[in-house]
Amino acid sequence: MTGAARDTGPGSDRASSRPSGSEQLLFGGELAYDQGWSQHHGAWLRLGLRSMAAAIPRQVGIAVRLAHRADRRALYTVAAGEFGRGVTQAVSLVAVNALLVELLAQGSTTERLRAALPSLVVVAVLSVIGSVLKSVSAAATGILQPKVQRVATERYLALVARVELEAIEDDAFHKLMDSAQWGADSARRMVGYCTAVVTSVISLVAAAGVLTVLHPVLLPLLVAMALPSAWSSLTMARHRYVSWHRFAQHARAAQLLGRLLIDQQAAGEVRVHDVGPFLLGHFRGMADTNEREQTRLAWAGARTGLAADAARGVATVLTYGVLGLLLWHGHMELAVGGTAVLAIRSGSASITDLVLKITDLQEESLFVGDLETLCVEAERRAIPATGRDVPEQVDQIRFDNVTFTYPGAPEPSLRGVDLVIPRGSTVALVGRNGSGKSTVTKLLCGLYLPDDGRVVWGDVDTAEARRTQIFDRIAMVAQNFHRWPFTARVNIGIGRPGAPIGEEAVDAAAAYAGADEVIAALPRGKDTLLARGYRGGQEISGGQWQKIGLARARYRDGRVLIVDEPTSALDPAAEQRVFDQIHRLAGSGQTTVLVTHRLHSVRQADLIYVLDEGRVVEHGTFDQLMDPATGVGLFREAYELQARQFRTPPVPGQRDGTAAFTSEGQTAP
Numbered sequence: 001m002t003g004a005a006r007d008t009g010p011g012s013d014r015a016s017s018r019p020s021g022s023e024q025l026l027f028g029g030e031l032a033y034d035q036g037w038s039q040h041h042g043a044w045l046r047l048g049l050r051s052m053a054a055a056i057p058r059q060v061g062i063a064v065r066l067a068h069r070a071d072r073r074a075l076y077t078v079a080a081g082e083f084g085r086g087v088t089q090a091v092s093l094v095a096v097n098a099l100l101v102e103l104l105a106q107g108s109t110t111e112r113l114r115a116a117l118p119s120l121v122v123v124a125v126l127s128v129i130g131s132v133l134k135s136v137s138a139a140a141t142g143i144l145q146p147k148v149q150r151v152a153t154e155r156y157l158a159l160v161a162r163v164e165l166e167a168i169e170d171d172a173f174h175k176l177m178d179s180a181q182w183g184a185d186s187a188r189r190m191v192g193y194c195t196a197v198v199t200s201v202i203s204l205v206a207a208a209g210v211l212t213v214l215h216p217v218l219l220p221l222l223v224a225m226a227l228p229s230a231w232s233s234l235t236m237a238r239h240r241y242v243s244w245h246r247f248a249q250h251a252r253a254a255q256l257l258g259r260l261l262i263d264q265q266a267a268g269e270v271r272v273h274d275v276g277p278f279l280l281g282h283f284r285g286m287a288d289t290n291e292r293e294q295t296r297l298a299w300a301g302a303r304t305g306l307a308a309d310a311a312r313g314v315a316t317v318l319t320y321g322v323l324g325l326l327l328w329h330g331h332m333e334l335a336v337g338g339t340a341v342l343a344i345r346s347g348s349a350s351i352t353d354l355v356l357k358i359t360d361l362q363e364e365s366l367f368v369g370d371l372e373t374l375c376v377e378a379e380r381r382a383i384p385a386t387g388r389d390v391p392e393q394v395d396q397i398r399f400d401n402v403t404f405t406y407p408g409a410p411e412p413s414l415r416g417v418d419l420v421i422p423r424g425s426t427v428a429l430v431g432r433n434g435s436g437k438s439t440v441t442k443l444l445c446g447l448y449l450p451d452d453g454r455v456v457w458g459d460v461d462t463a464e465a466r467r468t469q470i471f472d473r474i475a476m477v478a479q480n481f482h483r484w485p486f487t488a489r490v491n492i493g494i495g496r497p498g499a500p501i502g503e504e505a506v507d508a509a510a511a512y513a514g515a516d517e518v519i520a521a522l523p524r525g526k527d528t529l530l531a532r533g534y535r536g537g538q539e540i541s542g543g544q545w546q547k548i549g550l551a552r553a554r555y556r557d558g559r560v561l562i563v564d565e566p567t568s569a570l571d572p573a574a575e576q577r578v579f580d581q582i583h584r585l586a587g588s589g590q591t592t593v594l595v596t597h598r599l600h601s602v603r604q605a606d607l608i609y610v611l612d613e614g615r616v617v618e619h620g621t622f623d624q625l626m627d628p629a630t631g632v633g634l635f636r637e638a639y640e641l642q643a644r645q646f647r648t649p650p651v652p653g654q655r656d657g658t659a660a661f662t663s664e665g666q667t668a669p
């Protein structure tokens, strides 16, 4: 979203309204966050005018710290330039006063002009100096801004990349990431606003100083002129911010609808199923909510602005009235009165500017504040960088009575799981859909920690381990492995992102996985970009991607290879080849964990664990699990069902080979 989009984000105060039909149907309810969430997550909605104003020094501090980290020299240049400008403005006012005194003094016009000439020269020189300083400061600000944005972005991205997977799946953390994304952009703009605030403050101090010297009563009047604008600007900033925050998720969802309409993967279904009008209709439904809120904000802005203008008008009349009275009663010289008018005009312009810039600063700083909150939260939820060292090679990895529930899930996904993965063995995990196989692999590599029980590498519990070392030992082809929108070479080489990509190693890994043939057929070989929608980008099939994914895992060359349904999209020959390769690796001492529904492929596994509803219900070698003496277990049943499909012609209505593992709580007949 752009800044403009943010400003027009869907609206706020809907405590009494209901979710729109689109929200209800598509997302199951209201997408706005209720106040409970905000209260729970701290002070970001406590936006009283006083607290907003009191927060300004801290906000300027944040911007200055970021700028200091980004480019110290540019920061000092801006500071010196703005300070110099303020000084020139103050001295200019004094010189103007002297000029007016000379011009309004007794004597002939020639004499008065001659007397005023030095002051005139001073005013002219100061004006030139002021312009030069302004340009220098503007240039340094321009240099500083993108650097500040980069520093802020890098900081939060680096932190977010290290948080526990659990945090990434937590919608409250997502909400924080949504709002924090604006923080980096806001930090960039804050630099400009800070500069402008400093400029306005300095010129205001100059004007106020001159006014106080001219007559002390003028200063409070100047402040009275400024207060209404300050109030209206801050009030509207607060409304906008609260509104944006309450609807951040709604805005994201509305954008999602727009994106889905042009999404490449959805394109086929959008056309064949005619999903376009459906999505567009709901896009309109979501937009209606947004527009209603914008209308509310617009009217609130108009009312606030009108009230502020009225109050400012009264204060202006009062100010000039007092000035008139002072002149009328001879408490002030005419020349001094002229300077006072100039000082009031310059002071009130500075105040208006100051208020506007402070409001902008305030608004941006709220988002920078979110960025700070995200950084703090990301640090709190980071995967610890320390812990017990994990040996390069461990004799076994063990699950001891492991129970695990995904955050927010109503039921545990693993219940009292015990299993052992001996070094150099191939261990297969089989079971129905949702039985917990992938969850076991995620706990195995330390992406999640058990709620109960232990996952132990050698004698090191993953909960105490230096988990980066566990990650280091793992090569994984997850079920939903990532299809990086980069070249084929990078898609394989990214398996070891810390090292330069080795051509030979990439070729060997590709050959291992059968991806060499895929690459050979690409127009630019390994240099082909595997992303449609970019120039020269190419799309490959699901099975071809799977080969690339396998090649990536091979290239990573981890001590433990986890392959989660590695052949689901492969043709029979490719599938056979992959399993042969995996078993050959096992022969070379590689520890492999294989998750699959293809039961014939686990014949050669050293150990098979059968999971059902989060529990290990059977385990043993293939022969043990198939031994009729041990009774008809889940594995044997499923295996025979699959085998029968190959032996007998298909019967109408017969379930597929995984039926014994996929039907809800039933086993095959």
Ligand SMILES: Nc1ncnc2c1ncn2[C@@H]1O[C@H](COP(=O)(O)OP(=O)(O)OP(=O)(O)O)[C@@H](O)[C@H]1O
Binding pocket: 169, 406, 407, 409, 413, 431, 432, 433, 434, 435, 436, 437, 438, 439, 440, 479
């Ligand atoms: N990120 C998640 N958040 C919440 N629940 C999840 C998450 N991932 C999986 N689950 C739930 O945990 C249970 C086990 O899922 P898991 O992916 O481990 O099953 P699986 O045996 O690998 O299934 P499949 O054969 O379909 O891949 C399921 O009930 C699933 O709905």
